[in-house]
Amino acid sequence: MSAEETTNPQPLGGNEMPRFGGPATFMRLPATHGPADLDVAVVGVPFDIGTSNRPGARFGPRHIRAESVLLRPYNMATRAAPFDSLRVDDVGDVATNPYNLADSVERIVEHYDELLGHDVVPVSIGGDHTIVLPILRAIAGVHGPVGLVHVDAHTDINDAMFGERIAHGTPFRRAVEEGLLDPGRVAQIGVRGTGYAADDFDWSREQGFRVVQIEECWNRSLVPLMDEVTDKVDGGPVYLSFDIDGLDPAFAPGTGTPEIAGLTVPQALEIIRGCRGLDLVGADLVEVAPVYDLTGSTSLVAANLLYEMLCVLPGVEYRD
Numbered sequence: 203m204s205a206e207e208t209t210n211p212q213p214l215g216g217n218e219m220p221r222f223g224g225p226a227t228f229m230r231l232p233a234t235h236g237p238a239d240l241d242v243a244v245v246g247v248p249f250d251i252g253t254s255n256r257p258g259a260r261f262g263p264r265h266i267r268a269e270s271v272l273l274r275p276y277n278m279a280t281r282a283a284p285f286d287s288l289r290v291d292d293v294g295d296v297a298t299n300p301y302n303l304a305d306s307v308e309r310i311v312e313h314y315d316e317l318l319g320h321d322v323v324p325v326s327i328g329g330d331h332t333i334v335l336p337i338l339r340a341i342a343g344v345h346g347p348v349g350l351v352h353v354d355a356h357t358d359i360n361d362a363m364f365g366e367r368i369a370h371g372t373p374f375r376r377a378v379e380e381g382l383l384d385p386g387r388v389a390q391i392g393v394r395g396t397g398y399a400a401d402d403f404d405w406s407r408e409q410g411f412r413v414v415q416i417e418e419c420w421n422r423s424l425v426p427l428m429d430e431v432t433d434k435v436d437g438g439p440v441y442l443s444f445d446i447d448g449l450d451p452a453f454a455p456g457t458g459t460p461e462i463a464g465l466t467v468p469q470a471l472e473i474i475r476g477c478r479g480l481d482l483v484g485a486d487l488v489e490v491a492p493v494y495d496l497t498g499s500t501s502l503v504a505a506n507l508l509y510e511m512l513c514v515l516p517g518v519e520y521r522d
């Protein structure tokens with residue numbers, strides 16, 4: 203099917219309305235208020251009261267949408283044409299509670315329960331990484347425990363932060379404890395930096411995760427690594443969670459907990475493109491804090507990575 207033949211919603215072209223005009227939905231897709239008849243729902247989760255250092259990821263969805271106006275529908279590298287075969291809309295934002303973390307988590311679960319009741323694949327724009335816990339609660343409620351490809355400078359498996367069990371550095375420990383993940387089908391890529399103890403990474407390994415420290419990624423293509431990672435996580439539904447701080451701060455300065463010597467943008471593309479063929483049931487891009495992003499480049503990278511996620515979802519057609 204081609205863009206001319208499909209009745210699916212298409213991103214508004216730059217010859218119909220200049221790219222700096224009109225409402226800034228994700229990729230200038232139609233904005234809807236409900237997921238009925240959709241295959242994929244792009245969802246914003248403006249939430250950052252789980253952050254430990256610099257706040258500001260609550261503004262991520264708005265700025266990523268703003269930078270996404272430049273994106274065009276066809277992937278020149280992979281030949282993916284996601285909007286030919288998938289109905290994708292921007293369904294707006296979750297109404298989080300800026301005064302209450304626990305209530306926000308409940309609100310996110312309820313919102314995703316409703317979306318998933320319509321059999322859509324949610325592609326989420328964060329928001330800090332706390333949001334992946336309620337998203338996974340809803341996902342596991344439908345699909346059972348899922349495999350996970352997690353890109354991040356941090357493993358996010360702390361037991362508690364300042365005594366709190368739900369924060370942006372704890373979601374994957376909670377997800378294991380709650381049975382939301384299949385621990386034998388989890389890979390964490392790009393982790394690095396200073397820690398408190400070796401346990402910061404070893405707890406993950408003890409669960410059966412494949413932990414890829416950044417030193418394994420430096421100065422090389424990640425295509426061979428992704429063959430290994432996909433073998434590891436395949437065998438059932440898989441979730442993709444991409445913390446923008448997995449990238450080097452040179453490419454993604456607009457984030458709350460930057461760590462030096464991170465992934466390059468081409469490596470990020472290799473990781474996401476390497477997920478093609480997996481049974482992806484959801485994906486997110488989190489931790490973009492635009493106030494530290496003076497040129498908008500972090501949000502631009504994030505918008506492109508979200509587009510690349512759309513290009514590897516099940517059911518995407520690839521043009522000859």
Ligand code: MN
Nearest residue numbers: 331354358445
């Ligand atoms: Mn994270």
Ligand code: MN
Nearest residue numbers: 355356445447
């Ligand atoms: Mn991180």
